[in-house]
Amino acid sequence: MHVTLKEGDVFRMREVKAYDIPARGSFELKPGGAHLMFVSIGAPFKEGEKIPVTLRFQRAGELKAEFQVGRLADAGPSHGKH
Secondary structure (H helix, E strand, O other), X not given: OEEEEEEOOEEEEEEOOOOOOOOOOOOOOXXXXXXXXXXXXXXXXXXXXXXXXXXXXXXXXXXXXXXXXXXXXXXXXXXXXX
């Protein structure tokens, strides 16, 4: 899990241990902000592929979800919500 921070004219990613999501609230993952980084994957993801994930919440337990691989350019304001 990472966030992107702007330091002067430079953008840097910083690892975070958790995201605080209020009860009955929402949280948006998006390029240039809070995001998940997949590491140690067996092969590169392909555009259009669906990636099953299990999200673990401290109080709410597990939630199974599916992410669809797209191009970063397609992740504008109307496409970045997952």
